[in-house]
Amino acid sequence: MKKTINIYPKIILLLGGLVLGLTGCSKDDDSTNKTEDIITSQSLKMDLTQLKKENAGVFMQAFYWDVEPKGEWYNQISTKIEEYKAAGVNRIWLPAPGKGASGSFSMGYDPSDYFDVGEFDQHGTIKTRFGSRQELVDLIQKAHANDIEVIADIVIGHNSGGGLQANPFRGGTEVYSLFNESNGNASGKFNRTNDHFHPNDIHNQDDSNLFYAETDLCHDQPYVQDWLWGRDDSVAEFYKKTLGFDGWRFDYVKSFDPKWVKAWNDKIGGFSVGENFDGNQQVLKDWVDASGSPAFDFACFYRLDETLDRAKDLTALGEADNMLRKLDPSKAVTFTANHDTEKDKNPDNRISYGNKLLAYSYILTHDGYPTIFYLDYEAFKGQLNTLIQIHNTLAVGDIEIIEANKDEYIMKRKGNGDNPGLILYMNISKQPKQRIVKTNWINKTLVDYTDNSRATPTTDADGNTTLYAPAGGYAIWSITK
Structure with missing residues (x-):
C-alpha cells in the first residue's frame, strides 16, 4: 500500500482509513536523510542523563x-x-x-x-x-x-x-x-x-x-x-x-x-x-x-x-x-x-x-x-x-508487541512517571520500511535516539504516527525534549 509522506523536518500524516487497529500497512521507504534533518533530530533529543532508571546497568x-x-x-x-x-x-x-x-x-x-x-x-x-x-x-x-x-x-x-x-x-x-x-x-x-x-x-x-x-x-x-x-x-x-x-x-x-x-x-x-x-x-x-x-x-x-x-x-x-x-x-x-x-x-x-x-x-x-x-x-x-x-534510561514500562512479521518487529515500552518509554522498530529487509503505529504519545514530535533515521514524525490526537526503520537495521523512537 503506497502513500506519499514528506519527512522534512516533521511528518505530515494522512491517516484516514489507513490505520488498522494498532498498526497500518508497512511500505518500503525510499526517503533519504538531509543535512537539515540530521541537525534537527539531534537538537530535539531529550537529555537522557536526566532519565536514569532504577537498577540501571x-x-x-x-x-x-x-x-x-x-x-x-x-x-x-x-x-x-x-x-x-x-x-x-x-x-x-x-x-x-x-x-x-x-x-x-x-x-x-x-x-x-x-x-x-x-x-x-x-x-x-x-x-x-x-x-x-x-x-x-x-x-x-x-x-x-x-x-x-x-x-x-x-x-x-x-x-x-x-x-x-x-x-x-x-x-x-x-x-x-x-x-x-x-x-x-x-x-x-x-x-x-x-x-x-x-x-x-x-x-x-x-x-x-x-x-x-x-x-x-x-x-x-x-x-x-x-x-x-x-x-x-x-x-x-x-x-x-x-x-x-x-x-x-x-x-x-x-x-x-x-x-x-x-x-x-x-x-x-x-x-x-x-x-x-x-x-x-x-x-x-x-x-x-x-x-x-x-x-x-x-x-x-x-x-x-x-x-x-x-x-x-x-x-x-x-x-x-x-x-x-x-x-x-x-x-x-x-x-x-x-x-x-x-x-x-x-x-x-x-x-x-x-x-x-x-x-x-x-x-x-x-x-x-x-x-x-x-x-x-x-x-x-x-x-x-x-x-x-x-x-539505562528509556527502556522502562510494560512491553507491548505492535508488529512481528517476516521483515519487521515493532515493540513498545510504555514508560512510567516522567519517563516516556520507547518504540523499537527492527527491519531485516533490504529496503527501508515505514509503518503507521499507535503510540502512547499525543501530539508529540518523535526522534530516533540511535540516529539511524533522521525523520522527526509527529503523533496526532490519537497517538498515531508513521515510524521508520533503515534497511537491515533498527530505530528506537521516543519523544523530543
Whole structure:
C-alpha cells in the first residue's frame, strides 16, 4: 500500500482509513536523510542523563576465548574500567581465577588449584593466563572505586590436573583424582582424592550430567561442600572476602544439582547467574526456580539466532513464552555472544557479525539483564554505547508487541512517571520500511535516539504516527525534549 509522506523536518500524516487497529500497512521507504534533518533530530533529543532508571546497568563479559597477551589480561581490563563506567556498565564478569591444569594456556575451565590465583609455581607458571594475584586484587579494587561489581566464573563441576590414583569404585582403574601440594594443588587447601569424585561410597553419580566423568566432583560429600562454600576459609569465602569478588557465574550447571547453587548463594550471597546451556525456555525456568539464581537466557539467544540468521523471519520474536525473559524477566540474563558461541564453528550456535547490532537492539530495549561481549564492544563501541544509554534510561514500562512479521518487529515500552518509554522498530529487509503505529504519545514530535533515521514524525490526537526503520537495521523512537 503506497502513500506519499514528506519527512522534512516533521511528518505530515494522512491517516484516514489507513490505520488498522494498532498498526497500518508497512511500505518500503525510499526517503533519504538531509543535512537539515540530521541537525534537527539531534537538537530535539531529550537529555537522557536526566532519565536514569532504577537498577540501571549492563553486564560486561570482560574476556574472550584465549585472551592475549598471556599474563596481562587483568592489567588490560584495568585500563578499561573508567570507560566501562562511563558507558553504563555496572558489573564485569572475569574468567575463572584459579590455576588451571594447562597453566599459562588455561582459560580457567580446567580447574586444578582454586586457591592459586597467580602466586604459586605450578603447571609451569606462577601467573595464571590472566595475571598475578596482586593484579587481580588491583583490578577488583579499581572496579569498586568506579561502582562496578566484579563477578567470578566458578567452575565446580569438574577438576583437572591432579595425580594418578587407583579408584576402587572403578575397578582399580587409575584416574587423575589426587590433588595435594605435589599434585596440582600447591596451595594445600581443598586437597582431594577419589573419595570426592564420582563414583564413590555415596553414589555413582548425581542426578545431573557427568562432565569429565573421571573427575566429576561429588557435591553430596560434606568435605566438598565445606571447602567450596561451607567453611570460613572456603573457596567462596576466599574469593569474596579476601579477593573482593561480588558474585558468581556458575559454569555448566547441568553437571550438578541446582540445590548446590542455592546452598552457595544462601551461605555467601552476591549476584549470581548460571550457565544452563539449553535453548528450551522451560528448562531454564525450572532451573532458576530450583536454584533461586538467574540464568543466561539461551532461549532468547537461539530465538535471535533463528530469526536473524537461519529463518530470516522475525515472526517468532512476537510469539509468547518462547524465552526465559518472557517467563521470568527478573531471572533472565540476556546475551548475543559469549566466549563459547564466538569460537563455535557451527553457524547455528552463533549470531552472525552482520546481525549483531540488531540482536543488541533487541536485548537492550527489552526486559532482562543484558550482557555485552568484550569483542562486540570493541567492534561496535559507538553504537553499543548509544544502546546502553537507551537501556539505562528509556527502556522502562510494560512491553507491548505492535508488529512481528517476516521483515519487521515493532515493540513498545510504555514508560512510567516522567519517563516516556520507547518504540523499537527492527527491519531485516533490504529496503527501508515505514509503518503507521499507535503510540502512547499525543501530539508529540518523535526522534530516533540511535540516529539511524533522521525523520522527526509527529503523533496526532490519537497517538498515531508513521515510524521508520533503515534497511537491515533498527530505530528506537521516543519523544523530543
